[in-house]
Amino acid sequence: MTTDEQIVFIVDDDQRIREALSELLVSHGMRAIAFGSAGEYINADKPDLPACLILDVELPDINGLDLQREIAVGGHPPIVFITGHGDIPSSVRAIKHGAVDFLTKPFSDADLMTAIHAAIAQDREQRSQRAGLSLLRQRYLELTPREREVLPLVVSGLLNKQAAAELGISEVTLEIHRRNVMQKMGAASLADLVRMAERLEIPITHSRRSGGG
Template identity: 50%
Template sequence: MGSPNEMVYIVDDDSTVCDALSSLLRANGKNVRLFSSGAEFLSFERGDVGACLILDLRMPGMDGLEVQKLVSNQASIPVIFVTGQGNVPSTVRAMKGGAVDFLTKPIDEAVLLAAVEHALEKDRIARCEALQQADLLARYHLLTPREREVLPLLVSGLLNKQAAWELGITEYTVQIHRGNIMRKMKADSFARLVKLAGKLKS
């Protein structure tokens, strides 16, 4: 069943296709919202919900590839392309743009449902990682300017006395900073601190 906090957006100028896809997805517990053009979708203010986007490749005005590019500039959302006239260059461009899947009409129901579930799972993982990264940055911002100087020296492998020499402070002061850093970063081991510091760079 679909989560109340997840939405499947469908953008297709063919109302028959929209209705068929939405009926299938709703019958399988998904929340669905329909749009008849890329411009309509782009002007819609999406809430902070997990989502994926089923996007028609060929539409009057703005085509699917243009919509994909503009959407990726705004925020991350997994895209599934559907088309009645797929071609290799379009497929390559779509996939390079980060599309999760590229389906040709008429669409196999099982394939579509699997693609949607895969896209939503990809979005769940991305949102979870974004929350973890935001939490990590919040912890890092608790460090004092001096602690932020000490951190990279320690995780690079320097001993306390070597880090102290680099910064022109005493080894005891480095030990104090190290303890504060471990506590503020919620690192229960030095190996964990090294791992967290690596994530700050990524």
């Protein structure tokens, strides 16, 4: 397939390798951008697309594994490590930290391409997850402080009456907050809101004992 909506970043200090990899990728119909050091990669303006990072372990400025750790937080693309002098502890650390593969030179084009495809597929999935979560967070930010207090009580399964008592306000007022929360979060139903709260990792405060009515 090789949709053109994807890109591969290459970080390697050896220019011949950068060129060889770039050519390989282009010949597979993929866009590639190469960097000679971790710093260049970090500072570059990178297109916002499903991507993959081919990362040499041995870099002039910082170690590839350290770069991995630094960019671990935040939406960076999955990494495929390549190295000329790999050792087992490094490979273990790399994979433990989420690298898709750890290839030692010489490796076959096929192995590399397999890893790249896997990495990009993974990134597509991750990006889609992140996009959804980011939308939710955005909506959550639109809630007023009081509404943010109401949300966890509601998704805990408390009755309006109970939640109102919890906050020391009247049931009517709580109902209004509750409706505002539903509306602002774009929840079609309480079930929906509960699932949103789950994804936002909003903790359950109290749980209702079926009191009944």
